[in-house]
Amino acid sequence: MSALRTILHADMDAFYAAVEQRDRPELRGKPVIIGGHGARQVVSTASYEARAFGVRSAMPGRRAKQLCPDGVFVEPRMSHYADVSAQIHEVFGRFTDAIEPLSLDEAFLDVTGSRALFGDGPEIARRVRAQVFERTQLRVSIGVASCKYVAKVASDLDKPDGLVVVAPGEERAFLAGLPLSRLWGVGPSTCASLERAGLRSIRDVQSRSRAQLIDAFGDRLGAHLYVLANGLDERPVVRDRVAKSIGHEMTFSEDLVERGEVRAVLLQLAEMVGRRLRRAAQRATVIRLKLRHPPFETLQRQRKVSATDDDLELLRVAEDLLQGAWDGSRPVRLLGVTGADLQDAGAAVRAEPVQGDLFTEADARPAAASSEQRGKLLRAMDAIRDRHGEDAVRHGGARRKSNPWGPDQVPDR
Numbered sequence: 236m237s238a239l240r241t242i243l244h245a246d247m248d249a250f251y252a253a254v255e256q257r258d259r260p261e262l263r264g265k266p267v268i269i270g271g272h273g274a275r276q277v278v279s280t281a282s283y284e285a286r287a288f289g290v291r292s293a294m295p296g297r298r299a300k301q302l303c304p305d306g307v308f309v310e311p312r313m314s315h316y317a318d319v320s321a322q323i324h325e326v327f328g329r330f331t332d333a334i335e336p337l338s339l340d341e342a343f344l345d346v347t348g349s350r351a352l353f354g355d356g357p358e359i360a361r362r363v364r365a366q367v368f369e370r371t372q373l374r375v376s377i378g379v380a381s382c383k384y385v386a387k388v389a390s391d392l393d394k395p396d397g398l399v400v401v402a403p404g405e406e407r408a409f410l411a412g413l414p415l416s417r418l419w420g421v422g423p424s425t426c427a428s429l430e431r432a433g434l435r436s437i438r439d440v441q442s443r444s445r446a447q448l449i450d451a452f453g454d455r456l457g458a459h460l461y462v463l464a465n466g467l468d469e470r471p472v473v474r475d476r477v478a479k480s481i482g483h484e485m486t487f488s489e490d491l492v493e494r495g496e497v498r499a500v501l502l503q504l505a506e507m508v509g510r511r512l513r514r515a516a517q518r519a520t521v522i523r524l525k526l527r528h529p530p531f532e533t534l535q536r537q538r539k540v541s542a543t544d545d546d547l548e549l550l551r552v553a554e555d556l557l558q559g560a561w562d563g564s565r566p567v568r569l570l571g572v573t574g575a576d577l578q579d580a581g582a583a584v585r586a587e588p589v590q591g592d593l594f595t596e597a598d599a600r601p602a603a604a605s606s607e608q609r610g611k612l613l614r615a616m617d618a619i620r621d622r623h624g625e626d627a628v629r630h631g632g633a634r635r636k637s638n639p640w641g642p643d644q645v646p647d648r
Contacts, residue, residue, distance in 0.1 A: 241356040242472065243344040244378045244386035245363065248395035250340035252282035253373050254319055255309050268308050272300035279311055283395060319371060326366045330359055335472045343383055345472035357400045364398065384468035388417055406466025411438040418463050440464040482573025483507045484525055490566030497567055501553050504572040509546035512574055518542035519574025522549055524556040527569035534560050542578050549574065
């Protein structure tokens with residue numbers, strides 16, 4: 236089956252940083268780091284100029300500052316990146332409707348049915364790259380293969396602005412010389428286990444049978460290793476995936492210990508989730524809290540709510556859930572807020588009509604009006620942020636300024 240398919244994995248090059256360099260000519264050629272350099276902030280994306288200094292995504296911002304003292308730290312503009320991403324996906328849609336978005340900057344495309352119109356996989360990939368650049372002046376790297384896993388690995392091997400093609404039947408040979416870290420799901424711990432078993436490359440994994448791998452590493456991991464190492468990934472491209480939830484989380488390089496710090500981050504997360512819900516015309520009927528204590532103890536709590544996209548309602552419920560899960564005595568490594576079980580905003584309104592009649596007491600009506608006014612206020616705040624940046628307007632209350640990668644720090648003196 237896989238030999239008959241043509242799958243593309245398209246991955247924008249240093250996407251957020253590239254957008255900033257495109258929009259701000261003074262940043263071109265400079266080491267641009269999206270995120271902050273405080274102790275609790277992490278790098279989202281680094282330009283290739285910054286990567287030359289060893290700066291990488293998910294690196295603590297303070298470490299990035301040490302490695303690249305002259306780096307230009309830029310606060311992210313998530314709504315703008317989403318707009319640019321929509322332009323890129325419009326280009327993808329010219330070639331196929333079988334698109335599986337993974338994030339704002341990458342997606343799988345199944346172009347098997349498009350070959351008669353646009354040519355073979357490499358030709359389609361060349362056309363996609365050219366049209367993405369024409370539309371956005373941004374570069375995209377593409378891997379072409381017969382399955383998703385091999386296409387994704389290929390797209391990462393010749394960045395930036397790369398095109399790597401793995402012909403059907405060449406999957407095993409292509410993968411053989413690559414390190415174990417190229418296998419999905421093989422982190423440092425699993426890699427150490429494989430090395431203790433004498434496996435030091437994907438070629439070594441290929442030398443073991445499926446039964447041997449399952450015997451050594453268990454049913455789940457053993458089968459997983461066998462499928463990937465041999466390029467046998469049969470998963471389809473899942474087109475038009477509808478988001479079942481919208482959430483954000485932050486991992487801190489230095490744990491939070493003060494309730495005020497925790498609440499500041501919860502408010503930031505609630506604002507981010509609320510804004511994304513409104514942008515997607517969705518409302519959440521379940522609110523989830525994710526909490527992690529070091530080293531890796533993770534708790535999750537959730538509550539059913541009336542359909543909402545209100546930042547402060549998200550915050551209120553998240554704080555209630557936090558109070559039941561955390562007594563303040565243990566440090567916090569990660570916080571996350573998610574709106575789940577989404578409803579279309581229009582459907583949510585229709586499902587919860589406000590009934591007015593001649594017999595309603597005069598002072599019983601303001602709640603509906605207040606809700607409508609609240610919605611107008613939130614949309615007005617969104618419009619101001621779209622025009623002037625994320626920190627142009629904020630909800631009131633005790634709060635430390637923060638960005639999507641953690642609380643801002645007092646600058647080092």
